[in-house]
Amino acid sequence: MAVPMNQKTMGKAPDSSQNGRISCYQLFSLLLLSRLMQTMLYVGERRVSLAQMCALLFATLIELAASIPAVMLSKRSDAGVLKTLFCRTGENTPKKGAVELLFRAAGLLYFLFFVYIAAGTLGSFADFMQKQFPDTAPAWLVLVTVTAAGWYCSLMGLEGLSRAGSVLLGGIALLIVLMAAVSEGSFDWLNVVPFSPETLPDFWDYALRDLASSWWLPLTALFYPDVRGGLEKTAGLYLASKLLLLESLMLVIMLVMSSFVEVLGYPLLTLGAYARTDFIQHFGAINMLFWTANCVVVLSLYILAASRAALGGRSTGLKKGAAAAAALALAAVSYRLGIGYDERFGLYLRTALIAVLGVLLPLLGLIRLYIGRAFLCEGE
């Protein structure tokens, strides 16, 4: 076909199928923000020790192995984890009847999981605000405001959210580097708590906590159709960044702060306790600004994920509203009753759900691609 004289294409031609998709690096920034939020809200009950640092490495290696099914699935199918369980391609739909019911049930499980994660984040954030900044606003106002902001951001879609996330990640990285650079504390190697049989419970406890915070796996399984390829880069970069960031943070806190982290509870806030410049006398306000922004971004990511998975259909404004309302209600009830989602039962439940939604279902989808039968899907 002849090309008109006034039309010229340089480099790669735009691919219409890539519109609305995000890059693997943008997904990485959203996943890392989600993990950072968990670290920000983590209440340290024990002093940081080498056992915890080893546990982080151990958990990261498990996560690396656990990410293989989702990454391999993204290479072989563009249908997303839910549809792949039943169909080979995204255009087809599961058969009516029992199969469709199963499809919707799997979607509902993802929906409930992300509502639970969103509610946990919301409740922990409200708790953090009440403990550290009690005069700022009552808990109910924090819950409602952040949920409303998160819901609005989720309406912007994954693309808009990932752009905001990239900017925010840069800001948080700058803040952490600045706080570490202007810290007036000095490293004391005698603060190192060595790995010993006495610190073994710390190892298992922290490994469980870290694995229970690895919901990047179900997020990846759910969002990979929206990524322009390179999911292995997302996974690798996420795991390397998480390991490097958290290990560095633990090392600094152990060497400089020692057991003081138990007083403030929040490790990142503790880092700010020793930081001061002539211009910034107190990092609390800046911390709060970034934490609030991160909470909104991360919350909208969970709302988006829940609505994407809800009952297996497309993500709609109504579903996003339902996810946000459900998260708010659950957060309010658990906050009122004083149920923390970092309780031992919560940790086991989250780990089990992550294993099912982030590892087992992608693995089943992968198996289904090779040995699946056509009777599960319309048009195959």
Place this chain on the structure above:
Amino acid sequence: MRRGIIALITAAAVLLSGCSEASDLRRRLVVHAIGIDYSEDGLYTVSWQVFNPQSVEDTAPIDASSGNVSTIVTKGETISEARTRLSLHTGKRVFTGNAELILLGGGIERLELSRVLNYFWDNNDIYMGINLAWTRGEAKSIVSASLEHGTAMAELLCEAIGSSYEAGSLTPLRLIEAYNRLEMGEGFLIPCLSLKTGDEEDSEPVSPETVTASECVLISEGRASGYVTAEEASGIALLKGGLSSKSMTIDLGGDRVSVIINFNGVKRSAVIEESGWPVVRLALNGRLSVTDNPGGRDSGEITEGVREELFRLAALGYDRTAGLDGCDALDIARLLRSCESGYYYENRDVLPAVAMNTAFEMTISLWDSSQGGK
């Protein structure tokens, strides 16, 4: 249009967040130093050194000679209550985020230190790296002392401690460090400030008052257990490997020689001897600079004299702490945890006995910078 409104709301949330509880500087009480005394009747007397902008022009900087630094004293059954009264007495909002120094004074020795400091650890306003110091006598008298250029400002008091540290006499203590030491059950030193007036017999006739940092208070088992001289404090810091420099004057057969030692390498390790008690091995490397040698003494002689003086100081430090009552102000427990963790966990219930029976082996290598030899 809708995006514009959203952008405006977002910008307002960030830019105007400080306006929700805005308070004019005149209505704020900016605290620089906090002095705490404890009376027999169980009341805290808290002296707040504050910046008072109303006494001078609005734009005047914080300047003691201008009279815009003053001290307000309040009482309370708790420190929190004393702070509330400060606000009630002055009608201003108290801001402690700028405070530089906490001074512990008369009567505090009767209390567990963690009970006094607990208020500050739980206070989000206070900077956790704030300096902590003890005072001989009442903290109130130091916070409100009148030096020749006005009130003894917190910055100047911190500077006095900093100068002592540079001379190798005292080591500053921060609020976080106090928590960590108390939590570990360790002993530690708090620099002590003393107020001297011009009419005292042993002081120079400085007008009208002067503040010095020349001794420390030893905290053992969570309470103040006595004063420690600057020499003993130097010895303790030496054994902990915490001295970065030390200036001293030694007597060599009647000739006085002044030197500065800059320590550039300290290695500490612990091993368990056959007797079942630990031995701490300490290797110090330092560069020696002779600052005054009127008798023209030989370099080797000076180095040997300095080494002996350092051994003497270390012995003083040991005798005042671990050797006296097993007070672990020498970081023995943490060193054992690091080097001999099995032994540490087995014996952590009897650490005072372990500290008392711990021996120190000290090696000092000095390099005379003027000679270039060891």
